Amino acid sequence: MIDQRAIEKFKNLETPLYYYDMDLLKRTLELCRRELDKYGYKAHYALKSNINKRILALIKEYGFGADCVSGNEVMWAYEAGFAPEKIVFAGVGKTDKEIRQALEIGIFSFNCESTAEISIIDELAGEMGKKANISLRINPDVDAHTHKFITTGKKENKFGISLNKLLETIEAIKNCKNIELIGIHFHVGSQITDIDVFATLCEKVNVITAWLKDNGLHIKSINLGGGLGIDYEHPLENPIADFEKYFATINKHLHLDEGQEVHFEPGRSLVAQCGALISRVLYIKEGDNIDFLILDAGMNNLIRPALYEANHDIINLTSSEALHTYDIVGPVCETSDKFASSKSINGAKRGDLIAILSAGAYGEVMSMRYNLKDIANHYYSDNL
Numbered sequence: 001m002i003d004q005r006a007i008e009k010f011k012n013l014e015t016p017l018y019y020y021d022m023d024l025l026k027r028t029l030e031l032c033r034r035e036l037d038k039y040g041y042k043a044h045y046a047l048k049s050n051i052n053k054r055i056l057a058l059i060k061e062y063g064f065g066a067d068c069v070s071g072n073e074v075m076w077a078y079e080a081g082f083a084p085e086k087i088v089f090a091g092v093g094k095t096d097k098e099i100r101q102a103l104e105i106g107i108f109s110f111n112c113e114s115t116a117e118i119s120i121i122d123e124l125a126g127e128m129g130k131k132a133n134i135s136l137r138i139n140p141d142v143d144a145h146t147h148k149f150i151t152t153g154k155k156e157n158k159f160g161i162s163l164n165k166l167l168e169t170i171e172a173i174k175n176c177k178n179i180e181l182i183g184i185h186f187h188v189g190s191q192i193t194d195i196d197v198f199a200t201l202c203e204k205v206n207v208i209t210a211w212l213k214d215n216g217l218h219i220k221s222i223n224l225g226g227g228l229g230i231d232y233e234h235p236l237e238n239p240i241a242d243f244e245k246y247f248a249t250i251n252k253h254l255h256l257d258e259g260q261e262v263h264f265e266p267g268r269s270l271v272a273q274c275g276a277l278i279s280r281v282l283y284i285k286e287g288d289n290i291d292f293l294i295l296d297a298g299m300n301n302l303i304r305p306a307l308y309e310a311n312h313d314i315i316n317l318t319s320s321e322a323l324h325t326y327d328i329v330g331p332v333c334e335t336s337d338k339f340a341s342s343k344s345i346n347g348a349k350r351g352d353l354i355a356i357l358s359a360g361a362y363g364e365v366m367s368m369r370y371n372l373k374d375i376a377n378h379y380y381s382d383n384l
């Protein structure tokens with residue numbers, strides 16, 4: 001993903017920087033599109049994983065809609081050219097302003113997470129003389145077998161409407177004149193690598209749709225969210241998520257009625273592998289037990305290791321020395337500002353270029369200015 005030409009360019013650039021391989025992104029989108037089309041599925045890209053305009057433009061070109069979790073994301077997607085009828089809006093805490101913005105442009109669906117929220121959307125839609133399409137985000141109590149901070153579909157998580165509350169929610173919607181219930185929505189977690197989780201989710205969804213049907217509700221749209229994991233351990237050998245197996249699993253397990261649509265919200269699986277955080281070695285410090293490799297990139301640029309104990313593969317782009325083991329850390333004044341413990345990479349010296357791989361999702365978009373550090377620039381493979 002990072003060729004010699006790119007490395008030569010990096011040598012003249014200020015680091016840290018984000019680098020995006022647009023060819024890999026293209027190949028990823030192509031494959032995902034092909035597998036979606038096999039079954040007539042629709043997908044909305046989860047904007048929160050990466051909001052760069054060029055990346056959005058390419059994703060839009062491949063026919064994806066947008067999945068947003070704030071009013072600003074809805075507007076960002078709209079301004080990037082995503083058609084309103086392909087925009088969905090989730091989140092447990094939508095503000096009145098955000099709801100009004102989405103009503104104004106006329107999005108495909110509010111993915112609603114509580115009855116309290118639904119009644120506010122009803123009220124605001126009424127004031128604006130609009131009708132709001134909504135889907136119920138249901139918490140199916142499915143364990144995603146992923147890190148606890150990115151598990152969203154267990155009953156103790158804040159997300160979605162509990163199965164126990166479904167009946168009363170549906171009753172409440174009957175009194176909402178400005179609401180059209182078009183679908184149900186699920187998103188049980190992120191970086192899910194156990195494909196059985198999706199089979200289990202489908203089995204739960206089947207029970208729910210059958211129950212809704214018994215209660216006289218025909219649901220047009222079933223949205224299964226995102227969450228497909230990627231290979232953080234071997235990104236170079238395995239750069240594209242297994243879309244084929246994922247959609248085949250859904251197709252095998254999900255029961256559909258005539259005319260029912262299936263929607264997805266992939267984020268990480270589309271953009272994670274095309275991005276890398278490029279950094280320079282500042283210092284090598286001999287510790288008592290291990291050497292510290294101190295980079296100019298830190299948790300301010302990529303917070304995933306500190307926030308979720310995430311592991312990224314890391315390579316030395318400018319050394320062919322024998323392997324050496326380091327604790328790889330950033331410059332920020334926090335102990336959790338550490339990218340890897342006891343990581344073997346080619347022996348490093350000051351000035352070497354280091355790539356932290358699989359950083360395209362939840363990387364740059366989560367950058368911050370803690371310690372008053374600069375925000376890193378970004379570059380694309382096709383205009384380096």
Ligand SMILES: *Cc1c(COP(=O)(O)O)cnc(C)c1O
Binds near residue numbers: 227
């Ligand atoms: C974050 C999120 C996604 C995307 O999840 P990935 O793991 O990046 O695929 C999809 N839907 C909702 C509602 C989300 O919050």
